Amino acid sequence: xxxxxxxxxxxxxxxxxxxxxxxxxxxxxxxxxxxxxxxxxxxxxxxxxxxxxxxxxxxxxxxxxxxxxxxxxxxxxxxxxxxxxxxxxxxxxxxxxxxxxxxxxxxxxxxxxxxxxxxxxxxxxxxxxxxxxxxxxxxxxxxxxxxxxxxxxxxxxxxxxxxxxxxxxxxxxxxxxxxxxxxxxxxxxxxxxxxxxxxxxxxxxxxxxxxxxxxxxxxxxxxxxxxxxxxxxxxxxxxxxxxxxxxxxxxxxxxxxxxxxxxxxxxxxxxxxxxxxxxxxxxxxxxxxxxxxxxxxxxxxxxxxxxxxxx
Amino acid sequence: xxxxxxxxxxxxxxxxxxxxxxxxxxxxxxxxxxxxxxxxxxxxxxxxxxxxxxxxxxxxxxxxxxxxxxxxxxxxxxxxxxxxxxxxxxxxxxxxxxxxxxxxxxxxxxxxxxxxxxxxxxxxxxxxxxxxxxxxxxxxxxxxxxxxxxxxxxxxxxxxxxxxxxxxxxxxxxxxxxxxxxxxxxxxxxxxxxxxxxxxxxxxxxxxxxxxxxxxxxxxxxxxxxxxxxxxxxxxxxxxxxxxxxxxxxxxxxxxxxxxxxxxxxxxxxxxxxxxxxxxxxxxxxxxxxxxxxxxxxxxxxxxxxxxxxxxxxxxxxxxxxxxxxxxxxxxxxxxxxxxxxxxxxx
Numbered sequence: 001x002x003x004x005x006x007x008x009x010x011x012x013x014x015x016x017x018x019x020x021x022x023x024x025x026x027x028x029x030x031x032x033x034x035x036x037x038x039x040x041x042x043x044x045x046x047x048x049x050x051x052x053x054x055x056x057x058x059x060x061x062x063x064x065x066x067x068x069x070x071x072x073x074x075x076x077x078x079x080x081x082x083x084x085x086x087x088x089x090x091x092x093x094x095x096x097x098x099x100x101x102x103x104x105x106x107x108x109x110x111x112x113x114x115x116x117x118x119x120x121x122x123x124x125x126x127x128x129x130x131x132x133x134x135x136x137x138x139x140x141x142x143x144x145x146x147x148x149x150x151x152x153x154x155x156x157x158x159x160x161x162x163x164x165x166x167x168x169x170x171x172x173x174x175x176x177x178x179x180x181x182x183x184x185x186x187x188x189x190x191x192x193x194x195x196x197x198x199x200x201x202x203x204x205x206x207x208x209x210x211x212x213x214x215x216x217x218x219x220x221x222x223x224x225x226x227x228x229x230x231x232x233x234x235x236x237x238x239x240x241x242x243x244x245x246x247x248x249x250x251x252x253x254x255x256x257x258x259x260x261x262x263x264x265x266x267x268x269x270x271x272x273x274x275x276x277x278x279x280x281x282x283x284x285x286x287x288x289x290x291x292x293x294x295x296x297x298x299x300x301x302x303x304x305x306x307x308x309x310x311x
Numbered sequence: 312x313x314x315x316x317x318x319x320x321x322x323x324x325x326x327x328x329x330x331x332x333x334x335x336x337x338x339x340x341x342x343x344x345x346x347x348x349x350x351x352x353x354x355x356x357x358x359x360x361x362x363x364x365x366x367x368x369x370x371x372x373x374x375x376x377x378x379x380x381x382x383x384x385x386x387x388x389x390x391x392x393x394x395x396x397x398x399x400x401x402x403x404x405x406x407x408x409x410x411x412x413x414x415x416x417x418x419x420x421x422x423x424x425x426x427x428x429x430x431x432x433x434x435x436x437x438x439x440x441x442x443x444x445x446x447x448x449x450x451x452x453x454x455x456x457x458x459x460x461x462x463x464x465x466x467x468x469x470x471x472x473x474x475x476x477x478x479x480x481x482x483x484x485x486x487x488x489x490x491x492x493x494x495x496x497x498x499x500x501x502x503x504x505x506x507x508x509x510x511x512x513x514x515x516x517x518x519x520x521x522x523x524x525x526x527x528x529x530x531x532x533x534x535x536x537x538x539x540x541x542x543x544x545x546x547x548x549x550x551x552x553x554x555x556x557x558x559x560x561x562x563x564x565x566x567x568x569x570x571x572x573x574x575x576x577x578x579x580x581x582x583x584x585x586x587x588x589x590x591x592x593x594x595x596x597x598x599x600x601x602x603x604x605x606x607x608x609x610x611x612x613x614x615x616x617x618x619x620x621x622x623x624x625x626x627x628x629x630x631x632x633x634x635x636x637x638x639x640x641x642x643x644x645x646x647x648x649x650x651x652x653x654x655x656x657x658x
Contacts, residue, residue: 093494
């Protein structure tokens with residue numbers, strides 16, 4: 001008997017495993033995704049994010065574990081699941097000379113129920129490119145079309161695999177807006193990314209993945225706070241940093257100097273700053289700028305693995 | 312309904328692809344028109360023979376002026392200069408008190424024709440010198456099935472029809488499927504509820520209609536430009552075409568299953584494409600090729616297929632003499648189909 005998941009969950013995965021000839025890509029991974037949330041799988045390239053996502057999407061057969069999607073099981077209800085989920089693959093290859101409108105109508109025809117091409121084009125802001133050949137779209141426009149295709153069947157659950165990889169900053173922001181609108185329509189979104197800023201901005205909850213395992217799960221803020229990583233006050237210098245020892249002594253705080261920057265870790269920047277500014281004034285520290293950097297998901301990842309996300 | 316939509320979309324996208332339209336429709340027709348015109352039989356071959364120095368003033372040279380050969384009389388040094396430039400295909404010159412003919416190895420076709428005519432004229436001259444009159448054997452141009460149509464275009468047309476089927480199978484089916492797999496088009500379809508067979512059926516239907524249209528255009532061009540007619544029954548011709556379409560389509564699907572990338576597929580398909588294109592009698596018969604080569608090529612399906620196709624089209628024959636050949640094609644079809652079904656992968 002298959003254990004039925006609670007109705008507030010859109011997807012559960014238990015002890016997911018995928019063995020490729022040379023690597024164990026996914027190694028006992030558990031996930032719970034709630035209805036209506038944007039859930040992120042964050043991890044470096046090769047962490048197993050895409051393999052995990054493809055098992056959840058029913059594209060890659062799993063070697064072990066259990067997946068339940070919208071209360072259904074891939075092994076029995078594949079067609080029913082496909083009709084209710086939307087998928088954007090890492091790269092969506094369309095015909096060069098198909099227009100966005102035609103592509104949406106064609107893919108819409110594969111489903112029992114579909115949204116109108118006009119509404120979708122409007123949602124992803126491609127109305128003025130509706131009848132242009134696919135090959136003439138920019139990278140950001142192609143990604144937005146791929147996103148619209150993933151929504152063509154009015155899905156409850158949407159999978160997005162690295163939706164903004166390779167896009168310029170402006171195009172990324174445009175895509176983030178669309179993801180927010182998808183969430184506002186009440187859909188559940190599961191996305192993968194290796195951009196921590198994207199995960200922080202978009203995701204209600206996320207799982208940090210490395211070597212095919214979930215290292216930790218939670219809300220972005222929760223994960224950062226949970227780890228009790230201090231914020232860092234940084235003083236930057238235009239021409240080489242001076243010796244920080246006298247200043248550190250006056251301040252009564254440890255100061256690390258490196259590459260033109262002094263770093264002063266603190267759990268309470270607000271309380272530290274007045275004294276810090278005073279000490280800098282008194283010691284005539286020739287700093288150029290001051291800013292406070294709070295801990296990010298990057299630091300969480302670094303803390304958990306000892307490596308940076310981009311390694 | 313789904314299948315129909317898929318089929319219509321295939322046609323729409325195909326019609327927008329100018330390169331595909333050119334290679335599918337225009338190119339075979341250009342080949343037929345071009346080669347058919349160049350090798351139109353009946354028109355006199357334009358062969359120029361250089362007669363150097365004293366050779367130009369011999370009775371033989373004068374007799375040659377009444378033949379299709381055009382005699383160009385040049386003095387020794389001029390003749391030598393023309394020869395060196397490579398413009399002379401054959402040269403009649405004085406040699407040790409007699410005459411001799413020099414043939415340019417780079418221009419064998421014209422040179423040999425000139426040589427033949429010079430020899431005949433020379434022999435006829437010798438017969439007349441002894442008071443005789445040479446008699447010529449009547450020559451009639453006929454195909455193996457005694458059809459009247461004897462021009463090269465009539466030989467070429469069925470060859471091109473077969474070649475079209477081969478390139479449709481290996482490229483429009485095989486190459487396209489490898490690239491769909493490589494670029495992830497199949498994966499994108501796999502996450503939709505569209506039954507896969509509908510996608511493939513749409514593709515196959517599209518290729519079938521393309522082949523039908525392509526063949527109709529070729530037949531029309533043959534009829535209007537070269538007065539070539541199908542000598543056999545159109546029903547039988549359609550049957551033979553369908554038999555070949557099935558074979559080469561299956562071959563495309565089968566070969567596609569062996570390649571991971573388009574580059575890999577190009578290498579694999581060319582191993583089959585080029586030998587068949589050149590050695591299966593598309594453009595010329597292989598009767599003068601070594602026996603082992605002829606027999607080796609029979610193992611590939613295009614050669615026996617074209618023999619059967621020509622028998623029907625050019626000679627109006629039935630397939631009674633081509634059972635083995637059609638069986639060879641059938642074995643290829645069955646083998647490729649089984650391989651394709653067993654090995655076909657979406658991703």
